[in-house]
Amino acid sequence: MKAILCQEFGPASNLKLVELADPVPGPGEVLVDVEAVALNFFDTLIIRDRYQLKPPLPFSPGGEMAGTVAAVGPDCSVAVGTRVVAYTKFGAARQKLVLPEDEVMPVPDGVSAEIAASLPIAYGTTLHALKDRADLQPGETLAILGASGGVGQAAIEIGKLMGARVIACASSDDKLAFCRDMGADATVNYETEDLKTRLRELTDGVGVDVIYDAVGDRFSEPALRACAWGGRHLVIGFAAGEIPKIPLNLLLLKGCDLRGVFWGEHVVREPELFAENMAQLLDWIATGALKPHVHAVYPMAEFATALDDIASRRAKGKVVVRIEHD
Secondary structure, three states, X not given: OEEEEEOOOOOHHHOEEEEOOOOOOOOOEEEEEEEEEEEOHHHHHHOOOOOOOOOOOOEOOOOEEEEEEEEEOOOOOOOOOOEEEEEOOOOOOEOEEEEEHHHEEEOOOOOOHHHHHOHHHHHHHHHHHHHHHOOOOOOOEEEEEOOOOHHHHHHHHHHHHOOOEEEEEEOOHHHHHHHHHOOOOEEEEXXXXXXXXXXXXXXXXXXXXXXXXXXXXXXXXXXXXXXXEEEEEEEOOOOOOOXXXXXXXXXXXXXXXXXXXXXXXXXHHOHHHHHHHHHHHHHHHHHOOXXXXXXXXXXXXXXXXXXXXXXXXXXXXXXXXXXXOO
Protein backbone atom coordinates (compact mmCIF):
# COMPACT_ATOMS: atom_id res chain seq x y z
CA MET A 1 0.00 0.00 0.00
CA LYS A 2 0.97 3.65 -0.44
CA ALA A 3 1.40 5.86 2.62
CA ILE A 4 2.45 9.41 3.42
CA LEU A 5 5.24 9.19 6.00
CA CYS A 6 6.88 11.68 8.30
CA GLN A 7 10.35 10.14 8.63
CA GLU A 8 11.98 13.19 10.20
CA PHE A 9 10.47 16.25 11.86
CA GLY A 10 10.30 19.33 9.70
CA PRO A 11 8.20 21.12 7.07
CA ALA A 12 5.54 19.45 4.95
CA SER A 13 8.00 19.26 2.05
CA ASN A 14 9.89 16.57 4.02
CA LEU A 15 6.98 14.15 3.85
CA LYS A 16 7.45 11.10 1.63
CA LEU A 17 5.03 8.98 -0.40
CA VAL A 18 6.25 5.41 0.18
CA GLU A 19 5.23 1.78 -0.28
CA LEU A 20 4.47 -0.30 2.82
CA ALA A 21 3.19 -3.81 3.41
CA ASP A 22 -0.57 -4.16 3.72
CA PRO A 23 -1.68 -4.42 7.37
CA VAL A 24 -3.77 -7.35 8.65
CA PRO A 25 -6.62 -6.93 11.16
CA GLY A 26 -6.42 -8.83 14.44
CA PRO A 27 -9.20 -9.88 16.84
CA GLY A 28 -11.86 -7.16 17.14
CA GLU A 29 -10.24 -5.07 14.41
CA VAL A 30 -11.27 -3.89 10.95
CA LEU A 31 -9.16 -3.18 7.88
CA VAL A 32 -10.39 -0.01 6.18
CA ASP A 33 -9.69 1.01 2.59
CA VAL A 34 -9.15 4.70 3.26
CA GLU A 35 -10.87 6.97 0.74
CA ALA A 36 -10.49 10.45 2.25
CA VAL A 37 -8.37 12.05 4.97
CA ALA A 38 -9.26 15.48 6.34
CA LEU A 39 -6.43 17.69 7.58
CA ASN A 40 -6.32 20.13 10.47
CA PHE A 41 -4.04 22.81 11.87
CA PHE A 42 -2.51 20.35 14.33
CA ASP A 43 -1.23 18.29 11.38
CA THR A 44 1.07 21.21 10.51
CA LEU A 45 2.44 21.05 14.06
CA ILE A 46 2.73 17.30 14.63
CA ILE A 47 5.09 16.86 11.67
CA ARG A 48 7.39 19.49 13.24
CA ASP A 49 7.27 17.95 16.73
CA ARG A 50 5.41 21.03 18.00
CA TYR A 51 2.21 19.33 19.15
CA GLN A 52 1.34 17.79 22.53
CA LEU A 53 0.78 14.41 20.86
CA LYS A 54 4.18 13.05 19.81
CA PRO A 55 3.98 9.82 17.79
CA PRO A 56 7.24 7.92 17.27
CA LEU A 57 8.92 8.21 13.88
CA PRO A 58 8.07 7.21 11.24
CA PHE A 59 4.34 7.93 11.22
CA SER A 60 1.60 9.04 8.88
CA PRO A 61 -0.17 12.32 9.64
CA GLY A 62 -3.93 12.67 9.36
CA GLY A 63 -6.28 12.36 12.33
CA GLU A 64 -9.67 11.80 10.68
CA MET A 65 -10.68 9.59 7.80
CA ALA A 66 -13.49 7.86 5.97
CA GLY A 67 -13.47 4.69 3.91
CA THR A 68 -14.91 1.22 3.48
CA VAL A 69 -14.30 -1.88 5.59
CA ALA A 70 -12.30 -4.28 3.40
CA ALA A 71 -11.66 -7.10 5.89
CA VAL A 72 -12.31 -7.94 9.53
CA GLY A 73 -10.43 -9.89 12.17
CA PRO A 74 -11.81 -12.65 14.41
CA ASP A 75 -14.62 -11.74 16.83
CA CYS A 76 -15.57 -8.64 14.84
CA SER A 77 -19.20 -7.71 14.26
CA VAL A 78 -18.69 -5.01 11.59
CA ALA A 79 -19.62 -6.21 8.10
CA VAL A 80 -17.22 -6.05 5.18
CA GLY A 81 -18.41 -3.30 2.84
CA THR A 82 -19.60 -0.98 5.61
CA ARG A 83 -18.76 2.66 4.95
CA VAL A 84 -17.19 4.15 8.08
CA VAL A 85 -15.67 7.28 9.58
CA ALA A 86 -13.12 7.43 12.39
CA TYR A 87 -10.97 9.73 14.50
CA THR A 88 -7.46 8.27 14.52
CA LYS A 89 -5.29 10.94 16.27
CA PHE A 90 -2.69 10.38 13.51
CA GLY A 91 -1.80 7.69 11.00
CA ALA A 92 -4.70 8.02 8.52
CA ALA A 93 -2.77 9.19 5.44
CA ARG A 94 -2.38 5.77 3.86
CA GLN A 95 -4.39 3.48 1.62
CA LYS A 96 -5.19 0.88 4.29
CA LEU A 97 -5.61 1.30 8.02
CA VAL A 98 -6.38 -1.17 10.82
CA LEU A 99 -8.61 0.15 13.61
CA PRO A 100 -10.48 -1.33 16.59
CA GLU A 101 -14.07 -1.96 15.56
CA ASP A 102 -15.40 0.23 18.38
CA GLU A 103 -13.54 3.25 16.92
CA VAL A 104 -15.35 3.26 13.57
CA MET A 105 -18.85 4.62 13.00
CA PRO A 106 -21.15 3.86 10.06
CA VAL A 107 -21.66 6.57 7.44
CA PRO A 108 -25.23 7.04 6.15
CA ASP A 109 -26.02 6.62 2.45
CA GLY A 110 -25.65 9.84 0.54
CA VAL A 111 -22.82 11.24 2.69
CA SER A 112 -19.58 11.35 0.70
CA ALA A 113 -16.25 10.16 2.08
CA GLU A 114 -14.84 13.68 1.78
CA ILE A 115 -17.64 15.14 3.88
CA ALA A 116 -17.64 12.30 6.42
CA ALA A 117 -13.88 12.60 6.92
CA SER A 118 -14.33 16.32 7.63
CA LEU A 119 -16.58 15.73 10.64
CA PRO A 120 -14.84 14.15 13.66
CA ILE A 121 -12.35 16.84 14.72
CA ALA A 122 -13.65 20.24 13.60
CA TYR A 123 -17.36 19.46 13.85
CA GLY A 124 -16.94 17.07 16.78
CA THR A 125 -14.98 19.70 18.69
CA THR A 126 -17.53 22.36 17.91
CA LEU A 127 -20.63 20.39 18.85
CA HIS A 128 -18.95 19.29 22.10
CA ALA A 129 -17.92 22.89 22.78
CA LEU A 130 -21.26 24.55 22.08
CA LYS A 131 -23.57 21.82 23.42
CA ASP A 132 -21.68 20.11 26.23
CA ARG A 133 -19.37 22.90 27.48
CA ALA A 134 -21.17 26.17 26.69
CA ASP A 135 -24.78 24.96 26.92
CA LEU A 136 -25.54 27.39 24.09
CA GLN A 137 -29.21 28.37 24.06
CA PRO A 138 -31.47 29.60 21.23
CA GLY A 139 -31.39 33.39 21.02
CA GLU A 140 -27.94 33.74 22.61
CA THR A 141 -25.09 35.55 20.87
CA LEU A 142 -22.07 33.52 19.74
CA ALA A 143 -18.82 35.25 18.69
CA ILE A 144 -16.32 33.09 16.80
CA LEU A 145 -12.62 34.00 16.59
CA GLY A 146 -10.91 32.53 13.54
CA ALA A 147 -14.29 32.02 11.95
CA SER A 148 -13.14 31.20 8.41
CA GLY A 149 -11.02 28.16 9.34
CA GLY A 150 -12.15 24.58 9.76
CA VAL A 151 -13.42 24.78 13.34
CA GLY A 152 -14.63 28.35 12.80
CA GLN A 153 -16.77 27.35 9.86
CA ALA A 154 -18.16 24.48 11.90
CA ALA A 155 -18.99 26.90 14.72
CA ILE A 156 -20.91 29.17 12.34
CA GLU A 157 -22.97 26.29 10.99
CA ILE A 158 -23.65 24.53 14.29
CA GLY A 159 -24.25 27.81 16.12
CA LYS A 160 -26.95 28.69 13.60
CA LEU A 161 -28.47 25.20 13.86
CA MET A 162 -28.66 25.68 17.64
CA GLY A 163 -30.50 28.98 17.21
CA ALA A 164 -27.74 31.45 18.10
CA ARG A 165 -27.02 34.86 16.61
CA VAL A 166 -23.53 34.40 15.15
CA ILE A 167 -20.82 37.06 14.96
CA ALA A 168 -17.89 35.88 12.84
CA CYS A 169 -14.48 37.39 13.58
CA ALA A 170 -11.54 36.97 11.20
CA SER A 171 -8.47 38.74 9.84
CA SER A 172 -9.55 39.86 6.36
CA ASP A 173 -12.58 41.09 4.49
CA ASP A 174 -12.55 38.18 2.02
CA LYS A 175 -12.58 35.70 4.91
CA LEU A 176 -15.51 37.57 6.46
CA ALA A 177 -17.38 37.48 3.14
CA PHE A 178 -16.97 33.69 3.22
CA CYS A 179 -18.33 33.67 6.79
CA ARG A 180 -21.40 35.62 5.72
CA ASP A 181 -21.92 33.11 2.90
CA MET A 182 -21.78 30.37 5.55
CA GLY A 183 -24.58 32.08 7.51
CA ALA A 184 -22.92 34.53 9.93
CA ASP A 185 -25.28 37.31 11.03
CA ALA A 186 -22.54 39.90 11.60
CA THR A 187 -18.78 40.13 11.16
CA VAL A 188 -15.73 41.79 12.71
CA ASN A 189 -12.33 42.25 11.09
CA TYR A 190 -10.05 42.09 14.12
CA GLU A 191 -7.06 43.34 12.13
CA THR A 192 -8.71 46.65 11.26
CA GLU A 193 -11.38 47.04 13.98
CA ASP A 194 -11.17 47.09 17.78
CA LEU A 195 -12.50 43.66 18.72
CA LYS A 196 -13.88 44.53 22.17
CA THR A 197 -15.56 47.73 20.97
CA ARG A 198 -17.19 46.15 17.91
CA LEU A 199 -18.48 43.12 19.82
CA ARG A 200 -20.07 45.39 22.39
CA GLU A 201 -21.54 47.59 19.65
CA LEU A 202 -22.99 44.57 17.87
CA THR A 203 -24.67 43.44 21.09
CA ASP A 204 -26.01 46.90 22.05
CA GLY A 205 -23.59 47.05 24.95
CA VAL A 206 -24.83 43.83 26.56
CA GLY A 207 -21.87 41.70 25.49
CA VAL A 208 -21.48 38.26 23.95
CA ASP A 209 -23.00 35.20 25.63
CA VAL A 210 -20.52 32.66 24.23
CA ILE A 211 -17.06 33.27 22.77
CA TYR A 212 -15.59 30.47 20.65
CA ASP A 213 -11.86 31.16 20.76
CA ALA A 214 -9.69 29.05 18.47
CA VAL A 215 -6.95 31.66 17.98
CA GLY A 216 -5.72 32.86 21.39
CA ASP A 217 -2.77 35.30 21.39
CA ARG A 218 -3.67 39.01 21.52
CA PHE A 219 -7.30 38.39 20.60
CA SER A 220 -8.47 36.46 23.66
CA GLU A 221 -8.44 39.23 26.27
CA PRO A 222 -10.37 41.86 24.25
CA ALA A 223 -12.93 39.19 23.37
CA LEU A 224 -13.30 38.26 27.03
CA ARG A 225 -13.72 41.95 27.90
CA ALA A 226 -16.71 41.94 25.54
CA CYS A 227 -18.28 38.97 27.33
CA ALA A 228 -21.78 39.41 28.78
CA TRP A 229 -22.69 38.88 32.41
CA GLY A 230 -22.77 35.12 32.90
CA GLY A 231 -21.06 34.58 29.56
CA ARG A 232 -18.84 31.63 28.65
CA HIS A 233 -15.46 32.01 26.93
CA LEU A 234 -14.51 28.69 25.31
CA VAL A 235 -10.79 27.97 25.01
CA ILE A 236 -10.49 25.90 21.82
CA GLY A 237 -6.90 26.48 20.72
CA PHE A 238 -4.12 28.94 19.96
CA ALA A 239 -3.80 29.10 16.16
CA ALA A 240 -2.48 32.69 16.30
CA GLY A 241 0.57 31.56 18.26
CA GLU A 242 0.98 32.71 21.84
CA ILE A 243 -1.00 31.31 24.76
CA PRO A 244 -2.55 34.40 26.41
CA LYS A 245 -2.38 35.26 30.09
CA ILE A 246 -5.85 36.32 31.21
CA PRO A 247 -6.42 38.72 34.16
CA LEU A 248 -8.67 36.73 36.50
CA ASN A 249 -10.38 39.86 37.78
CA LEU A 250 -12.31 39.95 34.48
CA LEU A 251 -14.08 36.72 35.44
CA LEU A 252 -15.03 38.17 38.81
CA LEU A 253 -16.30 41.48 37.42
CA LYS A 254 -18.38 39.86 34.69
CA GLY A 255 -19.54 36.79 36.56
CA CYS A 256 -18.40 34.87 33.47
CA ASP A 257 -16.53 31.63 32.90
CA LEU A 258 -13.47 30.48 31.03
CA ARG A 259 -14.17 26.91 29.90
CA GLY A 260 -11.58 24.61 28.40
CA VAL A 261 -12.51 22.40 25.44
CA PHE A 262 -10.13 19.43 25.23
CA TRP A 263 -11.96 17.42 22.61
CA GLY A 264 -9.34 14.67 22.30
CA GLU A 265 -9.60 13.86 26.00
CA HIS A 266 -13.40 14.09 25.79
CA VAL A 267 -13.30 11.30 23.18
CA VAL A 268 -11.30 9.10 25.57
CA ARG A 269 -13.22 9.89 28.77
CA GLU A 270 -16.73 10.21 27.30
CA PRO A 271 -16.88 7.81 24.32
CA GLU A 272 -20.65 7.40 24.54
CA LEU A 273 -21.17 11.17 24.35
CA PHE A 274 -18.71 11.40 21.46
CA ALA A 275 -20.63 8.67 19.58
CA GLU A 276 -23.91 10.48 20.30
CA ASN A 277 -22.50 13.75 18.95
CA MET A 278 -21.15 12.03 15.83
CA ALA A 279 -24.52 10.44 15.20
CA GLN A 280 -26.13 13.88 15.47
CA LEU A 281 -23.64 15.38 13.00
CA LEU A 282 -24.11 12.56 10.48
CA ASP A 283 -27.88 12.87 10.79
CA TRP A 284 -27.69 16.62 10.12
CA ILE A 285 -25.58 15.91 7.04
CA ALA A 286 -27.88 13.17 5.76
CA THR A 287 -30.97 15.38 6.13
CA GLY A 288 -29.29 18.43 4.55
CA ALA A 289 -29.41 20.56 7.70
CA LEU A 290 -25.60 20.72 7.81
CA LYS A 291 -23.53 21.29 4.67
CA PRO A 292 -19.80 21.49 5.46
CA HIS A 293 -17.71 23.50 3.04
CA VAL A 294 -14.64 21.74 1.70
CA HIS A 295 -11.98 24.26 0.69
CA ALA A 296 -10.15 21.85 -1.61
CA VAL A 297 -9.56 18.15 -2.25
CA TYR A 298 -5.98 17.13 -3.10
CA PRO A 299 -4.47 13.87 -4.38
CA MET A 300 -1.94 12.05 -2.20
CA ALA A 301 0.95 13.39 -4.28
CA GLU A 302 0.01 16.94 -3.22
CA PHE A 303 -0.26 16.24 0.51
CA ALA A 304 2.39 18.86 1.33
CA THR A 305 0.49 21.51 -0.65
CA ALA A 306 -2.68 20.65 1.26
CA LEU A 307 -0.89 21.15 4.59
CA ASP A 308 0.64 24.41 3.38
CA ASP A 309 -2.86 25.71 2.59
CA ILE A 310 -3.70 25.30 6.27
CA ALA A 311 -0.39 26.61 7.63
CA SER A 312 -0.58 29.75 5.49
CA ARG A 313 -4.21 30.45 6.50
CA ARG A 314 -5.33 30.22 2.86
CA ALA A 315 -7.90 27.53 3.60
CA LYS A 316 -11.52 28.54 4.06
CA GLY A 317 -13.19 25.46 5.48
CA LYS A 318 -11.88 21.91 5.41
CA VAL A 319 -8.89 20.63 3.46
CA VAL A 320 -9.21 17.00 2.34
CA VAL A 321 -6.83 14.52 0.68
CA ARG A 322 -8.35 11.87 -1.55
CA ILE A 323 -6.64 8.50 -1.14
CA GLU A 324 -6.32 6.85 -4.54
CA HIS A 325 -6.36 3.07 -4.96
CA ASP A 326 -4.79 1.30 -7.92
